[in-house]
Structure formats: C-alpha cells, structure tokens
Amino acid sequence: MNTYRITVLKGDGIGPEIVDEAMKVLNKVSEKFGFGVQYTEALLGGSAIDAVGEPLPQETIDKCKASDAVLLGAVGGPKWDNLQGDKRPEAGLLGIRAALGLFANLRPAVIFAPLKDASPIRPEIIGDSLDVMVVRELTGGIYFGDRGRETVDGVESAYDTERYSVPEIERIARIGFEMAKKRNGKLCSVDKANVLESSRLWRATVARIGEEYPEVELTNMYVDNCAMQLVRNPGQFDVLLTSNIFGDILSDEASMISGSIGMLSSASLGENKFGLYEPIHGSAPDIAGTGMANPLATILSVAMMLRYTLDEQKAAQAIEDAVAEALKTNRTPDIYVEGTKKVTCAEMGDAVCALI
Ligand code: IPM
Ligand code: MG
Numbered sequence: 408m409n410t411y412r413i414t415v416l417k418g419d420g421i422g423p424e425i426v427d428e429a430m431k432v433l434n435k436v437s438e439k440f441g442f443g444v445q446y447t448e449a450l451l452g453g454s455a456i457d458a459v460g461e462p463l464p465q466e467t468i469d470k471c472k473a474s475d476a477v478l479l480g481a482v483g484g485p486k487w488d489n490l491q492g493d494k495r496p497e498a499g500l501l502g503i504r505a506a507l508g509l510f511a512n513l514r515p516a517v518i519f520a521p522l523k524d525a526s527p528i529r530p531e532i533i534g535d536s537l538d539v540m541v542v543r544e545l546t547g548g549i550y551f552g553d554r555g556r557e558t559v560d561g562v563e564s565a566y567d568t569e570r571y572s573v574p575e576i577e578r579i580a581r582i583g584f585e586m587a588k589k590r591n592g593k594l595c596s597v598d599k600a601n602v603l604e605s606s607r608l609w610r611a612t613v614a615r616i617g618e619e620y621p622e623v624e625l626t627n628m629y630v631d632n633c634a635m636q637l638v639r640n641p642g643q644f645d646v647l648l649t650s651n652i653f654g655d656i657l658s659d660e661a662s663m664i665s666g667s668i669g670m671l672s673s674a675s676l677g678e679n680k681f682g683l684y685e686p687i688h689g690s691a692p693d694i695a696g697t698g699m700a701n702p703l704a705t706i707l708s709v710a711m712m713l714r715y716t717l718d719e720q721k722a723a724q725a726i727e728d729a730v731a732e733a734l735k736t737n738r739t740p741d742i743y744v745e746g747t748k749k750v751t752c753a754e755m756g757d758a759v760c761a762l763i
Contacts, residue, residue, distance in 0.1 A: 483690045595628050
C-alpha cells in the first residue's frame with residue numbers, strides 16, 4: 408500500500424476549519440481506494456508569527472520539502488495588518504511558494520451545474536458550462552521584483568517592479584501550452600503589451616514557444632479587455648496564461664462566475680510532481696469560527712493533489728463527483744439559495760464524505 412506524506416499548513420482565520428474538512432475527505436478516499444496518508448503539521452503566516460515570531464520558519468520549509476505534497480488553508484488577518492511588508496503573514500505564503508520553486512499555479516474555474524443559480528452572471532451568459540483554466544506564473548513578476556520606499560526633497564514615494572526573464576516566461580508558457588493541448592487546444596495569453604515592456608517580452612516569448620505547439624491555437628489579449636470578456640462571454644476561454652499579478656486578479660474574477668470564491672481550488676507546481684494545494688480565497692477572518700466557511704475549494708484542492716501529484720485518479724474523481732452531488736441539496740451561506748439546505752462548514756464536509 409502506498410502511504411503519502413502530506414504536510415498540512417492550516418494557517419489563519421478560516422484556514423484550520425476548512426483544512427479539517429479537506430483532511431476528513433482525504434481520509435475517506437484513502438480508506439475507499441486503499442492508500443495511506445501520514446500528516447505533519449507546520450506553521451505558516453500569522454499563526455507562525457504568534458508562535459515563533461516569523462511568518463515562514465525554516466522548519467516549515469524543511470517539513471514541506473520532506474513530504475510528497477502540501478495542503479494549505481489560508482493566511483492573514485487584521486491582527487497582523489500593521490506589520491512591515493516582509494514580516495506579514497502573506498510574506499510567508501510568497502516565501503513558501505518561492506522556497507519550493509512552485510512557479511506554475513493552476514486555477515480551474517468550473518461551474519457545477521447546481522450552482523448556476525448562485526452565480527451573479529446570468530445563466531444565458533454562462534451557457535451550458537464554464538470550464539476555464541487559469542495558468543498563473545507564481546514566483547516572478549511584481550510580487551518578487553525590486554521594491555522600496557524613498558523620500559526625495561521631503562516627498563515620500565514607493566515602488567514595485569514588474570520584471571520577467573525569458574526563461575521564466577518560457578517555462579510557464581510551456582505549462583500553458585501543455586495544458587491547452589490536453590484540453591480544447593486554445594490558449595489565450597494575457598498581458599498589457601500596449602503599455603508594459605515586460606508584457607512585450609512576455610508576448611514575444613509566448614509566441615516563440617507557441618511554434619513548438621502548432622496544434623494549439625494561441626491568441627493574445629490585453630488584461631483590461633480580458634477582465635471585461637470574462638463576464639461578457641466566459642465560454643470563449645479555455646486556458647488563460649497570465650503573469651503573477653494578472654492571474655491573481657483574473658482568478659478572483661473567474662471564481663465569482665462559478666458561484667463563489669469559496670469554490671475555486673488551486674495547484675502550485677514546480678519542475679517535478681511535488682505540489683502545494685490551496686483554495687484561492689483568503690482567510691476570511693470575519694467569519695472564522697462561525698461555521699459559515701465554505702470548505703469546498705479546499706476539498707477540491709485535495710482532488711487536484713490526487714490528480715497532479717499523487718496520481719490517484721479514481722480518488723480525485725470520487726471527490727469531484729461527491730462535491731457535485733452534495734451541492735444539489737447542501738449549501739454553505741455563500742452559495743445558499745432558497746429551496747436548498749443551509750449547512751455549516753463541518754456539515755458540508757460530512758455531506759461530501761457520505762457521498763464517497
Ligand atoms: C492568492 C492570494 C495571495 C496572492 C495573497 C494572500 C498573497 O491572493 O493566492 O491569490 O496574491 O497570491
Ligand atoms: Mg488572490
């Protein structure tokens with residue numbers, strides 16, 4: 408029997424409660440499909456700051472490196488908002504992505520049929536289905552560029568730098584093309600090449616890598632237009648290839664089309680199969696501990712872990728099917744509509760387990 412070592416980073420706010428439900432579901436599929444799971448917990452974000460004084464302890468990096476995959480909840484909260492940039496919980500999240508070399512972030516925006524009524528987008532705009540894969544570069548760009556503050560002649564200013572090297576663009580472009588090849592063969596690369604030099608290099612590099620993939624139809628779109636097209640006609644997209652910051656913004660937008668930001672999962676991958684899996688939403692400190700959190704994005708992140716890292720395809724499918732089934736009747740408050748049953752975070756986890 409295979410036993411997988413999973414490092415669990417519960418984080419802050421609703422992090423611990425959503426991760427608990429995801430672990431429940433992972434335990435359930437492990438029994439059903441005959442594999443073992445061994446968990447190790449480690450600190451990240453605000454909870455790490457409180458416990459040891461820094462958002463990303465070396466011990467956390469070491470534990471993650473010694474495991475097959477990482478499951479992460481969310482980090483951040485008002486308690487730590489006044490800390491200096493590199494001491495904030497978010498710095499721990501960016502740090503762990505960089506330390507593990509996780510440059511490719513996959514964020515699938517799919518709509519589960521029963522949730523069409525929960526989407527703020529009209530059903531005729533959504534069409535029969537929504538299935539967009541955002542491929543976001545995760546360890547470069549403005550998130551990691553040169554930054555600082557300076558005061559000249561008594562005037563304070565601050566700056567952040569968007570910088571991409573050719574190899575950084577090449578490797579994420581290849582992930583995008585490979586993804587498109589496995590799906591509908593359509594890749595839309597998003598940039599701001601009408602204004603930004605880094606985007607012009609991005610566009611030219613993506614086009615050059617595209618020559619290796621004649622079977623994939625490559626289009627380019629400016630990010631402002633893409634933000635608009637996503638709500639006007641989301642069905643035109645298959646794979647969206649984006650920089651770090653554009654992917655951050657567009658994936659939140661895409662998540663709302665699918666009903667709620669509480670539904671979108673993600674995988675962060677590097678050069679090999681190792682990956683970190685987390686919901687795209689934040690730590691929602693306002694609802695932490697109330698039972699109102701939606702655990703489905705984290706549960707679906709476990710399904711992605713089973714697909715991309717652990718290669719347990721049947722278990723992954725079983726989770727996705729159970730989520731689709733559970734949504735027919737059970738709804739956390741963020742996706743509740745009349746005629747369905749309002750459930751807590753734990754009840755949603757139980758409902759998914761019962762359907763596996
Ligand atoms: C995300 C989050 C993070 C990001 C924050 C919390 C640093 O918004 O994963 O999308 O911007 O990458
Ligand atoms: Mg984000």
